[in-house]
Amino acid sequence: MSNEPLIAVVDDDEAIREALDDLLRSIGFRCLPFVSAEDFLTRADRSVIACIILDVRMPGLSGLELQDRLNTGGDHPPILFMTSYADDTTRRRALGGGARDILGKPVDAQILIASLNSAIAAGYSAAG
DSSP, X not given: OOOXXXXXXXXXXXXXXXXXXXXXXXXXXXXXXXXXXXXXXXXXXXXXXXXXXXXXXXXXXXXHHHHHHHHHTSOBOOEEEEESOOOHXXXXXXXXXXXXXXXXXXXOHHHHHHHHHHHHHHOOBOOO
């Protein structure tokens, strides 16, 4: 078993998933990509995930809806949102739902890394 933190990346954009996989691996994390929120709900073992990087807008279940579902289930890994749609309403809903941060796309790698490290240090969160 590896000691590197496992980061789930939930984004419908393959290029984003691949770029994040490369970035995360380059800084010592493991990456577990998911093409949709439904894919994450079906296949993810949340007990081994240190953090979730989550897109807001995806076909089917949105990132915000996934956050809502995770909140109703109790404890879950911390969530970082990445989005091209970081309007005030989306920001309030994401942060009000317990997300650790919401970052605009394209994301600055250093800001993402700092936010990711902070989220992992904070650990699991429960619905409020």
